[in-house]
Amino acid sequence: MGDHAIPADRSADTRTNFPLTIVDDYLIWILLVGSLLGMGLISHTFFSVQNLANLLMNSTTLGILVIAESLCLILGKLDLSIESTLAFAALVGALMVKADAPPVLAIGVVVLIGLAVGALNGIAIVYLGVNPFMQTLSMNIILRGLMFVLTKGITVYGFPDGYRIFGDTSLLGVPTPILLLVLFYLLFLILLQKRQWGRRMYAAGANPRAAFLSGIDVGRMNLQAFIMAGGLAAFAGLMISTRFDAVTNTLARGQVFDVFAAAVMGGIALSGGRGSLIGAVGGVLFLGCIASILTWLRVSPFGVQTVRGCVILLAIVLDALKNKVRERVL
Amino acid sequence: MTDDLHATASPLVVRNITQRFKGVTALRNVSLALRAGEIHGLVGANGAGKSTLMRIIAGEIQPTEGYVLRNGARVQLTPASAKTVHGISMVPQHIEFFPHLSVAENVFIDALPLRNGLLDRKNLHERASRLFQQFDLGLDPRTPMDELSFVQQKVVMIIKALQGQASIIILDEPTASLYVHEIEQLFRSIREFNRRGVTFVYISHHLDEIFEVCTRVTVLRDGRIQGTWNASDLDLKQLVFQMVGEDVQGLDRTVSTASAEIVLRVQHLSGTRVLQDVRFDLHKGEILGLLSNKGGGKDELIGQLFGTGAVGKSALECSGQTFTPRSPALCLRHGLYLQPEDRHREGLFLDKRVDENISICALRKCVDRLGFIRVGKENANAASFVSEFSIVTPSMAQQVQFLSGGNQQKVLLSKLLNADPKVLVMDSPTVGVDIKARIDIHRMVRKLASRGISILLVTSDLDEILMLSDRILVLAKGRIAGEIRPGDATFNRVDLGLMMEGGTVHG
Numbered sequence: 001m002g003d004h005a006i007p008a009d010r011s012a013d014t015r016t017n018f019p020l021t022i023v024d025d026y027l028i029w030i031l032l033v034g035s036l037l038g039m040g041l042i043s044h045t046f047f048s049v050q051n052l053a054n055l056l057m058n059s060t061t062l063g064i065l066v067i068a069e070s071l072c073l074i075l076g077k078l079d080l081s082i083e084s085t086l087a088f089a090a091l092v093g094a095l096m097v098k099a100d101a102p103p104v105l106a107i108g109v110v111v112l113i114g115l116a117v118g119a120l121n122g123i124a125i126v127y128l129g130v131n132p133f134m135q136t137l138s139m140n141i142i143l144r145g146l147m148f149v150l151t152k153g154i155t156v157y158g159f160p161d162g163y164r165i166f167g168d169t170s171l172l173g174v175p176t177p178i179l180l181l182v183l184f185y186l187l188f189l190i191l192l193q194k195r196q197w198g199r200r201m202y203a204a205g206a207n208p209r210a211a212f213l214s215g216i217d218v219g220r221m222n223l224q225a226f227i228m229a230g231g232l233a234a235f236a237g238l239m240i241s242t243r244f245d246a247v248t249n250t251l252a253r254g255q256v257f258d259v260f261a262a263a264v265m266g267g268i269a270l271s272g273g274r275g276s277l278i279g280a281v282g283g284v285l286f287l288g289c290i291a292s293i294l295t296w297l298r299v300s301p302f303g304v305q306t307v308r309g310c311v312i313l314l315a316i317v318l319d320a321l322k323n324k325v326r327e328r329v330l
Numbered sequence: 331m332t333d334d335l336h337a338t339a340s341p342l343v344v345r346n347i348t349q350r351f352k353g354v355t356a357l358r359n360v361s362l363a364l365r366a367g368e369i370h371g372l373v374g375a376n377g378a379g380k381s382t383l384m385r386i387i388a389g390e391i392q393p394t395e396g397y398v399l400r401n402g403a404r405v406q407l408t409p410a411s412a413k414t415v416h417g418i419s420m421v422p423q424h425i426e427f428f429p430h431l432s433v434a435e436n437v438f439i440d441a442l443p444l445r446n447g448l449l450d451r452k453n454l455h456e457r458a459s460r461l462f463q464q465f466d467l468g469l470d471p472r473t474p475m476d477e478l479s480f481v482q483q484k485v486v487m488i489i490k491a492l493q494g495q496a497s498i499i500i501l502d503e504p505t506a507s508l509y510v511h512e513i514e515q516l517f518r519s520i521r522e523f524n525r526r527g528v529t530f531v532y533i534s535h536h537l538d539e540i541f542e543v544c545t546r547v548t549v550l551r552d553g554r555i556q557g558t559w560n561a562s563d564l565d566l567k568q569l570v571f572q573m574v575g576e577d578v579q580g581l582d583r584t585v586s587t588a589s590a591e592i593v594l595r596v597q598h599l600s601g602t603r604v605l606q607d608v609r610f611d612l613h614k615g616e617i618l619g620l621l622s623n624k625g626g627g628k629d630e631l632i633g634q635l636f637g638t639g640a641v642g643k644s645a646l647e648c649s650g651q652t653f654t655p656r657s658p659a660l661c662l663r664h665g666l667y668l669q670p671e672d673r674h675r676e677g678l679f680l681d682k683r684v685d686e687n688i689s690i691c692a693l694r695k696c697v698d699r700l701g702f703i704r705v706g707k708e709n710a711n712a713a714s715f716v717s718e719f720s721i722v723t724p725s726m727a728q729q730v731q732f733l734s735g736g737n738q739q740k741v742l743l744s745k746l747l748n749a750d751p752k753v754l755v756m757d758s759p760t761v762g763v764d765i766k767a768r769i770d771i772h773r774m775v776r777k778l779a780s781r782g783i784s785i786l787l788v789t790s791d792l793d794e795i796l797m798l799s800d801r802i803l804v805l806a807k808g809r810i811a812g813e814i815r816p817g818d819a820t821f822n823r824v825d826l827g828l829m830m831e832g833g834t835v836h837g
Contacts, residue, residue: 194702196693203690206679213638213676214691214745215662274681 027318028265028282035289043296051292053175059288060177061086061252064236065259066266066280067188068229072132073263074192075205075225076272080136080256081121082233084143087251089113090237091147093163094156094247103162110238111231117143118230122223140256147249157246166235167242177239184232189277201225206273261312262287264319287311340399341366341529342387342418342498347396349382349553356382358553360396364498369520369530371544371561373537374573375764378550380533384500387531388412388420419496423503423762425487427475434458434471437490461493485512488519499523500531503762505539517543535764537566538793549573574766586800587780588616594666594753594784595647596635604630604808612753612784617775619799620788621826627808628788632757636661636668649752662691665752669742669759677742680731684723685712687730687741691749715744719774736767743774747783754778755786760794772798792826804829 039046065082072079093110124130169176192198204211204218212218241247262283268275290311294304340363349357357379364370374380385391389407397404400416412418427436434454443453458471491499505513532544540547541561549556549572556572594612604627612618622628633639637655645652648664655661670676679687689696689708696708709726721740730741760768779785789795802814811829
């Protein structure tokens with residue numbers, strides 16, 4: 001009698017609970033479509049190419065930071081320092097071109113700084129065993145502090161054109177930042193979903209001990225993730241600072257919370273090993289949409305903060321509810 | 331069959347219980363009456379409904395139909411009332427405790443001794459010490475729970491249930507990952523409490539334990555009661571027949587497939603304080619049994635072999651290449667693979683799909699020429715293992731956590747085999763799997779050896795090691811205490827047991 005494995009209470013196939021898993025998998029897209037429709041109701045001119053392009057354009061920094069954070073989250077770690085890495089690297093690049101350094105060199109230095117910050121975080125976390133939260137929080141404060149040391153609070157602005165190729169140009173009518181955003185997403189999506197490296201990342205996040213015993217160098221995966229996160233953040237800094245043609249001392253300050261909200265809403269599990277960048281894109285666009293709506297409605301900056309906070313809270317609550325439903329159903 | 335369902339003397343009766351979960355019927359019209367002061371064995375394959383029944387008795391779930399009588403009165407059980415009002419306590423297979431509190435605090439957490447409203451540590455520790463002495467445990471009651479070994483934690487949690495006011499105690503697989511002498515200790519304790527009037531329900535896959543400790547035994551199959559017998563009225567074969575509904579022959583001792591070629595040479599493995607100059611050779615196609623008790627040094631040995639513990643200086647010689655096992659990755663490159671004892675924590679990716687688990691060590695088999703993973707290849711690759719080892723799963727996409735223990739273990743072994751190991755170290759491969767899966771896994775092991783894979787079978791399970799091994803090494807106190815060929819008539823189980831405890835065997 002081969003059917004001795006009569007389904008017990010917990011052995012139901014995960015995919016049989018059709019409507020609920022749909023909500024689970026596509027929640028963010030439902031929210032996104034909902035907010036787009038809401039937008040359409042508010043304004044008849046919202047669905048213009050220009051408006052949608054603006055939405056995308058305003059999502060580029062967040063979008064790239066979400067990739068960076070997702071790499072860490074997939075491993076069950078987190079990086080709070082990406083926003084300061086972004087700003088600090090952008091500032092150093094800006095100061096270099098203001099001091100007449102060649103733009104190519106400055107761009108190289110910006111990216112190198114990002115990679116170096118990531119490497120420092122990674123080494124401390126992987127090899128010294130520092131808690132990722134404390135490590136990256138400290139790094140965040142240090143880098144922001146260094147910015148004030150370097151500028152004494154002054155905004156640096158007015159960069160040469162050569163330095164602004166990734167922020168203020170376009171190709172075939174499409175702004176470069178949008179192209180780069182799409183490019184980065186495709187690249188990391190393929191790396192994570194279609195390459196052995198990605199499988200090892202997810203494995204190392206889902207069960208580090210089992211991954212280690214399966215021959216995966218979990219420490220090196222972590223180091224790589226933090227280095228890539230730093231590099232991506234710095235590159236995002238290059239893009240946003242050259243688009244605005246300025247680096248303020250508060251550039252991207254507090255943005256890490258939007259990053260977490262987008263990632264979590266997109267289904268990237270804080271516990272590691274679960275979620276894909278596709279969902280994260282949804283999270284990014286949803287937050288961008290909310291921002292557009294608020295601008296459109298001319299909500300005051302103070303109100304914007306409150307609404308954004310509520311949206312983030314909503315994201316966390318939805319995620320918790322989702323897990324609860326999942327537990328009950330399975 | 332017994333007819334005391336109507337006996338009012340029964341301390342606990344479940345009557346006509348049916349339990350459905352979302353269309354799946356886990357229990358069908360189950361009735362059972364315990365006798366006061368008995369040790370009642372409950373057996374059945376995984377998925378037969380044992381846990382569901384016990385969770386109903388412990389008040390964790392409410393039955394869809396039917397009811398429970400306690401001392402003749404119908405009761406509505408909740409987890410709290412079952413424990414405090416009705417004296418029913420359950421020790422689950424996977425224990426939960428407060429890792430940062432002391433052993434004593436964990437044991438007495440429900441009734442901590444107070445003085446002037448504050449914790450009376452002196453009293454607490456005295457009581458705990460007395461209790462531990464009674465059970466022959468050399469434990470300091472002040473030790474934080476998380477500093478104990480898994481085995482010790484388990485024993486403490488069983489003692490916790492025993493010391494309460496429970497008059498019915500449900501033990502779910504209490505001997506899982508315990509070693510021989512601890513099992514004996516546990517049995518002594520159970521019998522002691524039984525003499526004092528505690529009624530036990532004893533769930534186990536180890537049928538020899540059922541015969542050793544239980545007075546009666548009930549078999550559940552596919553959610554139905556198959557029958558209740560006095561343990562003395564039936565033998566192992568009859569019991570297995572009732573459980574699986576067919577005559578399952580265990581493997582007879584199998585023919586060795588070992589060749590003269592040495593695949594793995596371990597020389598002078600030491601470097602930790604426990605191991606002393608462990609050396610052995612493993613031949614191609616051989617199943618080498620390594621019998622070891624808790625504290626015998628098996629964890630240290632595996633740690634040294636795989637570079638997961640403290641890195642030793644000992645070099646291994648694997649197929650002629652000498653290397654120092656600094657990390658699992660390095661061992662894997664030399665064809666040395668480990669099936670760890672704890673499949674949930676160390677072996678599987680529980681919330682990943684079956685095919686993803688099977689492919690993780692052999693991703694190169696699932697990629698195209700450009701190095702991109704092909705889902706079709708991965709699926710076919712996994713499917714070949716699923717059919718070869720008859721893994722019961724609805725699809726390749728099923729998450730491993732929803733498979734039964736035996737099928738999880740088969741997935742874990744498939745994952746390792748997929749990487750074409752030369753040497754497979756198996757650490758207690760049949761812990762917590764049901765009898766059918768156990769037989770399947772034993773067949774698997776033999777099959778692998780016949781394909782030329784060398785197997786180091788590390789276990790404390792005497793039956794398993796005697797049945798499968800071509801040679802047996804006994805590891806005791808960090809040393810190889812002896813070598814035995816199961817075919818020899820000159821040794822017996824008592825000698826083996828003695829050797830495991832580190833004693834010497836005379837003539």
